[in-house]
Amino acid sequence: KAGVTQTPRYLIKTRGQQVTLSCSPISGHRSVSWYQQTPGQGLQFLFEYFSETQRNKGNFPGRFSGRQFSNSRSEMNVSTLELGDSALYLCASSFGGAMEQYFGPGTRLTVT
Amino acid sequence: AQTVTQSQPEMSVQEAETVTLSCTYDTSESDYYLFWYKQPPSRQMILVIRQEAYKQQNATENRFSVNFQKAAKSFSLKISDSQLGDAAMYFCAYRGLNTGNQFYFGTGTSLTVIP
Numbered sequence: 001k002a003g004v005t006q007t008p009r010y011l012i013k014t015r016g017q018q019v020t021l022s023c024s025p026i027s028g029h030r031s032v033s034w035y036q037q038t039p040g041q042g043l044q045f046l047f048e049y050f051s052e053t054q055r056n057k058g059n060f061p062g063r064f065s066g067r068q069f070s071n072s073r074s075e076m077n078v079s080t081l082e083l084g085d086s087a088l089y090l091c092a093s094s095f096g097g098a099m100e101q102y103f104g105p106g107t108r109l110t111v112t
Numbered sequence: 113a114q115t116v117t118q119s120q121p122e123m124s125v126q127e128a129e130t131v132t133l134s135c136t137y138d139t140s141e142s143d144y145y146l147f148w149y150k151q152p153p154s155r156q157m158i159l160v161i162r163q164e165a166y167k168q169q170n171a172t173e174n175r176f177s178v179n180f181q182k183a184a185k186s187f188s189l190k191i192s193d194s195q196l197g198d199a200a201m202y203f204c205a206y207r208g209l210n211t212g213n214q215f216y217f218g219t220g221t222s223l224t225v226i227p
Binding site for chain 1: 145147149156157158159162203213214215216217218219220
């Protein structure tokens with residue numbers, strides 16, 4: 001099976017812009033989670049989608065949003081980018097329940 | 113909310129030696145899963161090992177094994193015969209069956225392997 005894929009891999013944006021990141025889970029996986037990883041804050045949970053519904057949400061401002069499509073692919077959107085949004089954004093998929101997550105390679109977002 | 117604590121930000125080990133990474137967690141649930149993930153420098157996060165809370169037997173995957181102490185809420189990872197390729201950031205993670213299945217991650221332990 002193909003692994004979790006994320007596009008784009010690298011992105012440079014200017015403060016105030018918005019960005020959309022994409023994640024394609026492993027075939028058959030219905031749960032997709034998003035994380036923000038920074039050197040100072042570690043791995044921070046953004047949200048999880050399961051069967052097109054947001055099941056869990058982390059403690060991030062409303063500028064961060066996401067959605068999941070019927071084929072389980074997920075997108076994450078960040079509006080009005082701030083310098084502090086520069087991070088590695090990881091997507092992870094799982095079959096469901098309490099099964100392990102499989103991570104994608106991440107999207108490296110730099111906000112200038 | 114559940115919390116996962118990794119008290120060792122950095123660890124080092126000589127090649128071929130054994131090292132143990134610590135992890136503790138806080139939960140009121142009885143049914144949950146615990147995981148160790150490895151993230152090599154500039155590379156993808158991968159699953160190292162998984163432990164189901166209802167299993168008393170400690171999980172083992174080749175050179176990787178865990179010491180799961182449910183009562184103490186402790187879940188340490190032992191790496192035997194350390195290799196240069198084991199150098200990475202290691203994350204401990206918890207996933208409950210009754211908390212919306214959200215994953216909770218520790219802050220990570222950076223492991224250096226000394227040749």
